[in-house]
Amino acid sequence: MPSADNRIDPRDWALLGVLSVLWGGSFFFNGVILRELPPLTLVLLRVALGTIMLLPLLRARRIEFPQGWSGWAPFVAIGLFNNVLPFSLIVFGQTYISSGLASILNATTPLFAVVVMAIAGEERLQARRVAGVVVGVIGVAILHGDALGFESRQGIGILLCLAGALSYGISALVGRRLPVHVPPLGTAAFQMMASAAMMAPVAAIVERPWLLPMPHMTTWLAVLGLAALSTALAYIVFFKILQRSGATNVMLVTLLIPVTAMLLGTFVLGEPIALREVLGALVISSALLVIDGRVLAWFSRAPASTPHTSR
Numbered sequence: 577m578p579s580a581d582n583r584i585d586p587r588d589w590a591l592l593g594v595l596s597v598l599w600g601g602s603f604f605f606n607g608v609i610l611r612e613l614p615p616l617t618l619v620l621l622r623v624a625l626g627t628i629m630l631l632p633l634l635r636a637r638r639i640e641f642p643q644g645w646s647g648w649a650p651f652v653a654i655g656l657f658n659n660v661l662p663f664s665l666i667v668f669g670q671t672y673i674s675s676g677l678a679s680i681l682n683a684t685t686p687l688f689a690v691v692v693m694a695i696a697g698e699e700r701l702q703a704r705r706v707a708g709v710v711v712g713v714i715g716v717a718i719l720h721g722d723a724l725g726f727e728s729r730q731g732i733g734i735l736l737c738l739a740g741a742l743s744y745g746i747s748a749l750v751g752r753r754l755p756v757h758v759p760p761l762g763t764a765a766f767q768m769m770a771s772a773a774m775m776a777p778v779a780a781i782v783e784r785p786w787l788l789p790m791p792h793m794t795t796w797l798a799v800l801g802l803a804a805l806s807t808a809l810a811y812i813v814f815f816k817i818l819q820r821s822g823a824t825n826v827m828l829v830t831l832l833i834p835v836t837a838m839l840l841g842t843f844v845l846g847e848p849i850a851l852r853e854v855l856g857a858l859v860i861s862s863a864l865l866v867i868d869g870r871v872l873a874w875f876s877r878a879p880a881s882t883p884h885t886s887r
Contacts, residue, residue: 588817591816593832594813595810595813595829596829596833596835596836597836598806598813599836600832600834600840601836601837602806602810603670603678603682603840604675604840604841605802606670606675607670607674607847608794609791609795609799609802611795612795613799615667616775616782617779618799619660619664619667619775619779620772621799621803622799622802622803622807623660623768623775623807624776625800625803625804625807626803626807626811627765627771627772629803629804629808630764630808630811634761634762639761639765642766648766648770650750650753650754650755651754651763651766651767652774653753654747654763654767655766655767656770657743657746657747659771660771660774661740661743662744662747663771665740666678666682666737668736669733669734669735669736669740671733672730672732672733673737674848675840676841676847676853677853678733678737678837679833679834679837679838680853680857681716681734681741682737682834683741683833683834683857684712685744685745687709687864688741690705690709690745691745692745692746693748696749698749698752704866707866709863710863711863711866712859712860712864714863715856715860715863716856718852760815760816764811814829834861838853
């Protein structure tokens, strides 16, 4: 259960670091796989293999499957907005931009979530949240650089990744409609099963993966890493932090993912890091800290904690 004072204990900070590596690694794995496999086939393999890896855990925990369309509908919805759309949009975006830049754009997810929740009437749009969104938009503008008309290849990639982040923001709203009686492991597995069912016909029609040349071993290892580490295991770690520290705290992982992804992309894939990308990442990170509110609270409490002495 989350602590009353909203603190994160050392164990959960360590788990956040692990989760940032797992999810940051997904951009690295995507970069490797996209050299030989098309985007939709990549997404299909990710969710299908991730599902297969979680099924034994469902059996071990004796978690029952949803019954009928009414039982599956919430998981189809969360699978669409949390997996199918963002995964597809982001990997398409990575065919135009680097994995590091894609991970930075993914860090705008909380900014979109703030707007989506406010429009839906789920959360009040506080002043600091508005300020955070504005700062985040400035950060994205810095990332976009000189391609102001969005006519360049990089502009297309940025738009696709931002659309993926928007989908994640919508999934935060959809996630509130999930059945409360289903354990986190079941939610993770069922949404991935629904995602695989949706991706299979799309990938088959658009890319015909059975006609593609057999990928090299490096690509298959990246596929397995993406499914096992960045999907199946990452979901387990995510829901563990969510149970222990709450949704606000687990969102802090988005501050760490761009750093992990950029380092992997630079040192393993040889992708350059532009100064613009570093500045954009810092501005977006500051926006997330403003939205989170705790840093501002620390500053506001600091003067009050200093005893006043008269002379």
